[in-house]
Structure formats: structure tokens, C-alpha cells
Amino acid sequence: MLKRLFLAGVDTFRLNFSHGTHDDHAKVHRAIRALETELGRPIGILQDLQGPKIRVGTIRDGKITVAAGETIRFVPSGTDGDRNAIPLPHPEIFAAIMPGDHLMIDDGRVRVAVTRLGDDFIEAKVIFGGAISNRKGVNLPGTVLDLSPLTAKDRADLAFGLDLGVDWVALSFVQKPADLLEARGLIGDRAALMAKIEKPSALERIDDIIRLSDAVMVARGDLGVEIPHEDVPGRQKELVRACRLAVKPVIVATQMLDSMVAAPTPTRAEASDVATAIYDGADAVMLSAESASGSYPVEAVEMMDRIIRSTEHHKLYRSIIDASAPDEEKTAPHAVAAAAAGLADVIQSAAIVAFTSSGTTAARIARKRPAVPILAITANEAVSRRLCLLWGAHSVLSEDIHTYEEMVDHACAIGQTEEFARPDDLMVVVAGIPFAQAGTTNNLRVVHIPRD
Template sequence: MHRYRRAKIVATVGPASAAPEMLKALFVAGADTFRLNFSHGTHEDHAKVHAAIRTLEQELGRPIGILQDLQGPKIRIGTVKDGKLSVTPGERIRFVLGGAEGDKEAIPLPHPEIFAAVMPGHHLLLDDGRVRVKVVGLGSDYIDAEVEIGSVISNRKGVNLPGTVLDLSPLTAKDRADLAFGLELGVDWVALSFVQQPGDMLEARGLIGDRAGLVAKIEKPSALEKIDDIIRLSDAVMVARGDLGVEIPHEEVPGRQKELVRACRLAVKPVIIATQMLDSMINAPTPTRAEASDVATAIYDGADAVMLSAESASGLYPREAVEMMDRIIRSTEHHKLYRSILQATEAGEEQTAPHAVAAADLAEAIHAPAIVAFTSSGTTAARIARKRPAVPILAVTADRDVARRLCLLWGAHSVQAADIASYDDMVARASELVMAEGFANQSDLVVVVAGVPFGKAGTTNNLRVIEVGR
């Protein structure tokens, strides 16, 4: 079973998709990696889903990626009198550190790190930006603000601070407990929410080590200012356009998306585009034309993966949403302008691993049906994928965990197989696998990339053209 597309699909699991039969339906429809959103559900819920995915993996004989998405620090106001209050532009309101059931003169904001960091002129956005206020005065336990955009403020609504870097760990006590649980389960990726600075990545890496890939979720303006270092310290990046779109102007989001995809390609790191991609399919069997265009744009940009959130987690049409995303990707990748647009956004030549890079050009020159990459850590396959070749990449690894993580990489069809030990073994194994996986036929020419000594990470130094079956 292999996909007739290069970009991958990440599907979030929730009440609508947690049953084993639905998980299988989503995988058959096109899901490559499943996201477990730890903002919702219990450990028991996630353990059942994880076990069902691993059972499905054994049944179908294909690696399946599992991504654990940590909740991160949620900043919210407390409760207000009567459950809600209305504010209008030009009005003055006050946030206070303590208190309960406040009014406009004392809206509870139980986050001391905000009072320590905010400055006059900074903005607070409430309820996904529906209310916008500007700080005009402050003390150790209060913040005075002027309303710029008014609406209704209700209990426990979220607060965003786009111009303020908070002295706040991205890992709460809940996140640490969830992370320990996820690593014990054996998740393949861990997504870190609300990354502000490179130090956040180092903190998470210290806990995760090499037990899972680390995904930086980009949803804060402060992360954009340090993006090169954050990408360097990550194993993959998620462009989380929901919170990012609240904290930066809407009109800047598309350009930032393109910048992030290009930066990740340059750094040889997978990049996921997320949030509201087929949002109307939560309640409808088809998306809007604008949503279809949004998914296609991410594919034209060269993103490694696109993600479904509520569409597959709690929507009425989870299978149809995956099928639709699969159809949009395949249609886009077969469009006559797709290759030229990808080439126009080429990230530039990489200065290392020339054989991995040359494999893409050579495969196209000889019209090979596939590139076979023997990879211990996944890096060889990633370097080939960076060129976005016109042919699929058969990524062969002896490491089960690497095979699962490659389910997030553009163009990679991962297979777990025993390590090769010689050139003859390499040729025989490549011939066997490309035919068994349905990528090539007898006598086809395929490009094979490996490293000598075989089975050792970081030794990509061998490029060969072989005739299948000879």
C-alpha cells in the first residue's frame, strides 16, 4: 500500500475518530500520521487510541506515525459577574492579579508572569482577538487598559499577548505528566505548544532526548523573531495558524507560511501546515472553494504535511475530510504548473551530502520510477526529499521508530527492513523492495543511495544506478 502523492496528511484523533474501525478507515482514506491532542481526553483515552493504531499497523504491515500534541500554558481570565460583561471602544478597564467574579474595574487575570512582563503600549487580545485592549498603566497587581475593539467578555476566555515575551515555561506540570506518559507509550513525535524562544526547545529536548522527534509549534510572534535557531533545535515544525493568526495581522499569515516552509526546506526539517484547512467539513460533507485553495497553496509551497484538526477529531465527516484532503493533494501535485512552482521556490543547493542531493537530479534524468534510500536516522531520505524530486523515495531503515517518523516526510514511503551488509546485499535488497512495494518492475533503472560503512548514521557517500532484478 502506497500513496499516489508526495505530501502527507496528519489527522487528529478525537471522539469522532477514536474507534478502531474509524482509525482504519482514516488510514485507508489517506492519513499518514495521527495526532493525539492532549488538550482534550484522558490518559486512558489516548492509550486506547495508541494501542489501536499499533494494532492497525501490524494488521496492514505499514508504519504509522503518532504525534503527541502538548497543551502548553493556557492563559485565561478568571470569572466575571453574571458570567459575561460588555466592553466598548474607548472604555477603560482594569485587570487584577487576584479576586473572583470581577467586573470592569477588576477582571481577574491569575497569571503573575503577565504583570511582570507587560509594558505600557502592549496589547492584550481576549477570546481569539474579539476583544483588543491597549495597556495604558500598570502596577504590581493591576493592569489598566483602554479598549480598542469591543465585544462581550465571558468566563475563562483565553488571552493572547502578541508583543510580550513571558517568563513562562512552555511545559506546565500537566504537560510534563502528559509527556512522560506519551514517551512511555512510545509516541513518535512530540509537539511543543507556544514556543517563544530557542531555550524552550532546549528545555523540552532535555526531557525527551532521542525518544521522540521534537516539533516546534510556531504560534507566537516572538518565535518568528528567533525562527532560525528554533528550527535548528527542532526535528520538525508546525505552522499553527490559529493562535499565530490571532497574534499577527491576518494579512501577514500567508507570507509567513511561505517563509516558514522555505526555511524548513533549507534546514532539511519537515514542516506541517495546520489549523482550519477544511474547517467547514466539521459540519458539512464538502469544503468551501477557499478551503480547497488553502490546502492546495500549502502543497504548492512545498509543505511536507497538511493537518486536519476538529475536522477529523470531532466533526461529522472525518473520513470524508481525509478523502477530500487526499484528493486535493493529488490533484495539485498532478497539475501542470506544480513542478515549475516547486522549482521556483527551491531553497538553494545544500552544501553537504552531495550524493543525496544528486540522487534527485539523476533519477529524473534517467526517468527512474523511484529512488531507494537506505537510511539509519532518516537524514538521507530527508536530504533527498529537500529537492522535492519528481519520483517517490523508498526510504529503507532497520529502525522501526525511524520508519514511523518518516511518515511525516514529503515523498517518503518508509519500509522497515534488516540492515544491509555489502554492495551485493544493497542491490538485491533494493531490487526486491521496489518490486514488492509496487514502485518498479523487472529491468527498470532505479537510483540507490546509501552510506559506507552500511548501517551507520551520517555516512551518506554512495550513489548507484541499478537495474531491477539483475
Template sequence: MRRYRRAKIVATVGPASSSPEMLKKLNEAGVDTFRLNFSHGTHDDHARVHAAIRALEREVGRPIGILQDLQGPKIRVGTIRDGRIEVETGETIRFVRSGNDGDRNSIPLPHPEIFAAVMPGHDLLIDDGRVRVRVSGLGDDWIEARVVVGGAISNRKGINLPSTVLDLSPLTAKDRADLAFGLDLGVDWVALSFVQKPGDLLEARGLVGDRAGLMSKIEKPSALDHIEDIIRLSDAVMVARGDLGVEIPHEEVPGRQKELVRACRLAVKPVIVATQMLDSMVAAPTPTRAEASDVATAIYDGADAVMLSAESATGRYPIEAVGMMDRIIRSTEQHKLYRSIIDATKPGEEQTAPHAVAAAAADLAEAIHAPAIVAFTSSGTTAARIARKRPAVPIVALTPDERVSRQLCLLWGAHSILSEDIKTYEEMVQRAAATAHSEGFAKPTDNIVVVAGIPFAQAGTTNNLRVVQVDRGS
């Protein structure tokens, strides 16, 4: 199944999309990687979906990626007398570490790490920022705050602390149990929520090892302060604009998105742009013009993938949402300004032989009008280095590693193929030509560009570049 676009589509699985029949329709409509949101559903639910996706993968004969998204720590107020209180701008309220049935002078906040880290002047955003309060005083077990934006505070509403770095692991006990379960299932990616600093990745890396790719969700301002190190320690990044858009001013989100996409491209790490991309399609069969433009902007930015959340998980029109996203991507990539915009944001070349070979492959393919670049890759790195250049032709990525073939379903421009390992140079040439032809990328007598690392099956050795003519007998 060939995609006639470069950027990939990630879709969240939920009640609207978890049946084997619906998963197949979504894959046919354009989904490359499915997201399992472990904030919802039971282990049995996720196991059934995982099994259905793997069965679908065998049926279609194409790799399909699976992303496990961990819930992470949730900061919430406790229970309030009568279920809610109304607070007015300018008044002073008080949070306490323990207690139930609180009022405006004793709102339960059962998170000792907040009391240890918050400082006067820090803001607390309640219910996605609908209520904003600013700390004016504090003690060991109480926080006094002035209401900056009034509204309703009700039971168990979430709290964001944009100015405060909490001494809090991004992995809760629930996350550790979910992670062990997901790794046993065989997920391809693990997304870590609420990453604040580079050290947050170390514990997760120790648990995940090389069994899956580790993805950092960028949704905290403190993560932006350490973004280069976080990207370096991650295998991929998600621009999670939901919580990020609560914790930083709305007007800063588009610029931050562009910065993150560019930084990931520079670091050769896949990047997903996520949250509310086609949000009106949860209830309507078409998006707003602004939402269509939002998806297109992510494509012009050069994102590897764009993601659907509630649109495909609980919405009324999951197939239509995927189809719309597919059409927006293809239309954007075919626009006359797309190539010039992508080239204008091209990162500088790294001064290493592997990067130079990959960049040369993209330039060579364009110069000789090759219909495809065939990349032999054992770890995915060779294909990723080529994708960094955002070439004008498809990247046919051949790998003997099943896990890598599925992870490549997230990489810009990569047509992932699980293939037996090659042993000789002659076999490489023959396999490249035959695959490019059988997959519909090249015709007999076409010249294709082939990139590999020699010795074969050794990760990170992108060092060989060759032009190969497709035989008439391929």
C-alpha cells in the same frame, strides 16, 4: 499500501474518530500520521487510541506515525460576576492579579508572569482577538487598559499577548505528566505548544532525548523573530495558524506560511501546515472553494504535510474530509504548473558531500527516468536530504529502526518501509531492487537510483550513489 501523492496527511483523533474501525477507515482513506491532542481526553483515552493504531499498523504491515500534541500554558481571565461583562471601545478597564467575581474595574488575571513582562502600549487579545485592549498603565498587581475593540469578556476566556515575551516555560506540570505518559506509550513525535524562543526547546529536549522527534508549533510572533535557531533545535515544525493568526495580522499569515515552509525545507526539517484547512467539513460533506485552495496552496508551497483538526476529531464527516484532502493533494501535485512552482522555490545546494549526493540522486533519477529512488537510512537523514530536493519520483525509504520508519510517515515523498539492516554492498543492491519491485515502484529491467551511507548503519553518512537495474527474477 502505496500513496499516489508526495505530501502527507495528519489527522487529529477525537470522539468522531477514536474507534478501531474508524481509525482503519481513516488510514485507508489517506491518513499517514495520527495526532493525539492532549488538550482533550484522558490518559486512558489516548492509551486506547495508541493501542488501536499500533494494532492497525501490524494488520496493514505499514508504519503509521503518532504525534502527541501537548497543551502548553493557557493564559485565561478568571471568573467574572454574572459570567460576563460587555466592554465598549474607548473605555478603560482594569485587570488584577487575584480575586474572583470581578467587574470591569477588577477583571481577574491570575498570571503573575504577565504583570512582570507587560508594558504600556502592549495589546491583550481576549477570546481569539474578539476583544482587544491596549495597556495604558500598570502596577505590581494591576494593569489598566483602554478598549480598542469592544465586546464581551466572559469567564475563563483565553488571552493572547502578541507584543509580550513571557517568562513562561512551554511545559506546564500537566504537560510534563502528559509527556512522560506519551513517551512511555511510544509516540513518534512530541509537539511543543507556544514556543517563544530557542531556549524553550532545551528543557523539552532534555526530557524527550532521542525517544521521539521534537516538533515546534509556531504560533507566537516572538518565535518568528528567532525562527532559524528554533528550526535548528527542532526535528520538525508545525505552522499553527490558529493562534498565530490571532497574534499577527491576518494578511501576514500567508506570507509567513511560505517563509516557514521554505526555511524548513532549507534546513531539512519536515513542516506541517495546520488549522482550519477544511473547517466547513466539520458540519458539511464538502469544503468551500477557498478551503480547497488553502490546502492546494500549502502543497504548492512544498509543505511536507497538511493537517486536519476538528474536521477529523469531532466533525460529522471525518472520512470524507480525509478523502477530500487526499484528492486535493493528488490533483495539485499532478497539475501542469506544480513542478515548475516547486522547482522555482528550490533552496540552494548546501556545500557538503551528503547534500550533494542526495541532490545528485534526484537529478540522476530524473535524467534516466528512474521510477524511484531507494534510500537506505538509519536515522532518516538520507531520505530527508533527498526530499529537500523535492524530486519528481517517489523516495522508497528503508530503515531498520522502527521509530524512524514511523517518523518518515511525515516526510514529503517518502514511502517508509521497516527493513532489516544490511551488512554488505551486494546485499544493498539486491535489497533495493527487490523492494522497489515488490512495493510496486519498479518493473524488471527498470533502472532505479540507490542512495546509502557507507559504512552502513551509521547516521548521517550519505555518501554513496548507484544506478541498479531491477532483475527479472526480483
């Protein structure tokens, strides 16, 4: 199944550590790495940490039903709760919440507003009624909690994932820039760090959060619970644009083809949603339940792949993408990358070849969303896997180059081997000299592929 999914269009696989055992994830990890060896292609693996998910405790008889207008009470501990003592075993909530704040239970199906506080209770008026059952999740829009983004479970999962050799670590429920510093201190350079944006407080410090991240995920599930539904599309566009400006990959995720969990085709609205993310300029779009537990995983991947291809070939795509292009930074590396994209378009280059040791050269080119593919060539296996997430990049693992002549020969050979170019084609080659030194995008060359 993993092979079928990869051949259908998957570039990076997500291991969701909210579910499954370490043995389960280790088995999948081994299978992906075996597939990588079999196909000779880099494949990215993303570890998605559960994060500090806030939940109510256990309720007498499993659930209670509350009605709009009635008053209920939350307490910090206890079991067999009822409407006058619903267990909420999170002391940080009692320390931070204020009258007027809202609690949203079970993805917002039940919503209450805090009316009165005590040392050991929170009294609230029900705004939207419904059932509150055991262990349902709680969201607190507008309340910043003194809460580490890494629980004890996350720390154990992270150590396990890093030992496995995951390429990306996604940090859930990021609230502030310091959360990323805490995670970075544990991860070091063993994996790249991705911030999941699903809290309103993260949006307030988004520029700093993007700067401290290696990539960003627009996690519309919890974000859509904590901010109004009508604000999510605009926020998505803002986040994608900010990441493109910062030269950081951005994923749009959650419910993209949700109906394909149980049906072989999506709704028209879902197809439009995927296309919108592509028009926005996202680097990647992500499936969740559709491929993790749905009845049509391969069909969902194939459908998403077809929507991406159709959108990128639409006559309006290029004008929309160009209209949202950020201004170049006034630096030589960014200018060289921008020139490469423009030159490739003018001469109808078969591809742009980016020799990159850290991935930065390829990312700078991808920022321009050029009209031709990017062949991202690196000698670093970890970088080659991380580049699978980058817009327009075809990642290739190759040995180091040491001379200008080697660079040209490698570009011509790999362009043909990977079936992006043929004899007599032109290619634009970008590199940093001296070679194998990160961050030195400074050389641009047009290469003509000779006939045999």
C-alpha cells in the same frame, strides 16, 4: 474509524493533549499500533502538548460585555470578576507587560490596549468590544513572557506519552530557542521534537528554533491571532522555505478544511488554501476539528488527499517547486542526495530508494522534491514511523543490510513488493557506507530490476 482514516490518506495521527484523559489517549494509541501491525505499515503518532495557555479567570454571571472606548481593569487573582476586576491569574503577565501592549481575548474577538499599570492591576482601553466569558484564552502579541513552555500538566502528559511510545512531541507556544533545549532535556532521544510556531517572538529567532527542532508546525490558529491576518500567508511561505533549507519536515495546520466540520464539502477558498501549502513545499498538511470532532472525518481526509494529488500533478507544480528550491549545501551528502534527484528524473527512474539509519538520507533527498517517489528503508522502527511525516517518502521497515550486494537485492525486492517498480524498471539507490552509520550519505547506484 482509524483504519478508514489511514486508508483514506492519513500518515501520522495527532493526539491532542489539550483534550481527553490519559486513558483516552492510551486507548487510541493501542488502536493505532494494532492497526500498524494489521496492515504491516509504519504509522506516526504525534503528541501535541497543551502548553501554557493563558486564560482569564471566572466572571460574575459567567460573562461581561465590554464596548469599544471604555476602560477595564485586570487583577492577578480573585473570583466573580467584573469590568473593574477581571481575574488574570498569571503573575508573569503583570511582570512583563508595558503600556501600549495589547491583550487579545477569545482569539482576538476582544482587543484591549494597556494604558496604565500598578503592582496589582492592569488598566486597559477597549479597542474591539465584545463578550468576555469564563476561562477565555488571552494572547499577548509582542510581549515575551518569562514562562516555561512546559506546564506541570505538560510534564505529566509528556512522561505519559513517552512511556506510551509516541514518535513526535509537539511543543506549544515556543517563544525562544531555550524552550526547545528545556524540552529536549526531558525527551532525550525517546521521540522527535516539533516546534509549533504560534508566537511573534518565535519568528524573531526562527533560524535557531528550526536548528534545534526535528520538525516545525506552522500553527496558524494562535499565530493568526498574534500577528495581522494579512501577514500569515507570507510567514507561512517563509517558514516552509526555511525548513526545506534546513532539511526539517514542516506541517501547515489549522482551519484547512474548517467548513467540513459540519459540511461534506469544503469551500473553494479552503481547497485553494490546502493547494497553496502544497505549492509552498510543505511536507504535511494537518486536519484538526475536521477529523477530531467533525461530522465528516473520512470525507475530509479524502478531500485533502485528492487536493494534494491534484496539485502535485498540475502542470505548473514542478516549475513552482523548482523555482523555490534552496541551493545545495556544499557537502558530499547533500551533493549525493541532489544528484540522486536529478539522475532519477533524467533516467525516468521508478523510485529513489534511500537506505537510512537515522532518516537523514531520505530527508536530504526529499529536500530536492524529486519527481519520483522516495522509498525510505530503515531497520529502525522509531525512524520508520517518524519518516511518515516526510515529503514524498514511503516508509518501509526492513532488516539491516551489511553488504553492497544485499543493498541491491533489497532495493529490487522492496521496490516490487511495495508496488513502485516492475521488472525492467530502473531505480536510483542512495545509501551511506559503511552501512547503519548515521549521516554518511555517500553512495549512489542505478539499479536495473531483472526479469524473473
